[in-house]
Amino acid sequence: MADNRTVNVSSADDVKGTRASEGMGGLAKGLAVIEAFERAQSALTVAEAARLTGITRPAARRCLLTLTECGYLSYDGKRYQPTLRLLRLSAAYLSTAQLPALAQPYLVAARVALDQSVSLAVWDDGWSVFVNRAESTHILSPGVKVGARLPAASTATGRVLMTSLSEEELAAVLDRQPPERHTARTVVDASQVVEAVRRARSDGYAIVDGELQEGLRALAVPVKDSRGQVIAAMSVNVMAAQVSIDRLRDEFLPVLVENATALGRTQ
Incomplete structure (x- = not known):
């Protein structure tokens, strides 16, 4: 079950308090949604993803749909769940x-x-x-x-x-x-x-x-x-x-x- 901690999205696209001129807000939100799955320890609904990340439901839904289209998540009609493809994101670190x-x-x-x-x-x-x-x-x-x-x-x-x-x-x-x-x-x-x-x-x-x-x-x-x-x-x-x-x-x-x-x- 998801907890009540919120991922600080601003920290992902702000550097020392100043928004990077080349920053991608959508990417920051997507990464925050990915991190939210660790806190949920299972699957997430759109509402849960929005609450854990502090972003709006429409934004959370767009992130979840995009991650699903890219193969990082699966969807059972109610909840989104990580797939093995997510391991590729950590593989780059672990291999180098x-x-x-x-x-x-x-x-x-x-x-x-x-x-x-x-x-x-x-x-x-x-x-x-x-x-x-x-x-x-x-x-x-x-x-x-x-x-x-x-x-x-x-x-x-x-x-x-x-x-x-x-x-x-x-x-x-x-x-x-x-x-x-x-x-x-x-x-x-x-x-x-x-x-x-x-x-x-x-x-x-x-x-x-x-x-x-x-x-x-x-x-x-x-x-x-x-x-x-x-x-x-x-x-x-x-x-x-x-x-x-x-x-x-x-x-x-x-x-x-x-x-x-x-x-x-x-x-």
Whole structure:
């Protein structure tokens, strides 16, 4: 179901508050509609697309129809839904970005050592975006796929990535995107999220236990470049019934730290 957050269309066609003379307002609206599908987490009606993007219904309808004609969306008579063609938009980044490519051998090494899928995520203004993943051989492997965007406040990767923010920047992010409840365990108090981020900064890792999905635990560590800046987070997701928090710290953490550190040396 769609939430109440609104995509700021103006940010897509304004540069530092000044509209670019060569800007394309229609393209900006279309991109905002595409981003709205991530917030809806499924399909959208014209009314929902308009509400999430802050544009008019006629404009939202035109965007949805154009994206459908181009093959990026499908339409069942009521709702619009993304097609696999949308993956092409992220493929250009994933095929040329240096970090995801360099990360592959380290993700694989961690996966082999842990016999669990290992992922790499980067920061995107309040979201944790997964840009690479080494899949385990398990039939049922918990975690997220490449291209997924998860709320930073409720994820281990997000809290690790937020350790690079100043206190003012962190407060601003949580003000723009307040923590939302996903399970009974989700931390929704912004001050508690701030404390969790501070703890992750001090400890050098973050563990989230059932906050995003019941029965799922996640461990993440920072990937730091040569200047000591956090540029990504390496993580592993496990079923709580199979892996204890103590085991995450004792067995999984050293493996992630070793490979995240090695990856950081390439930057």
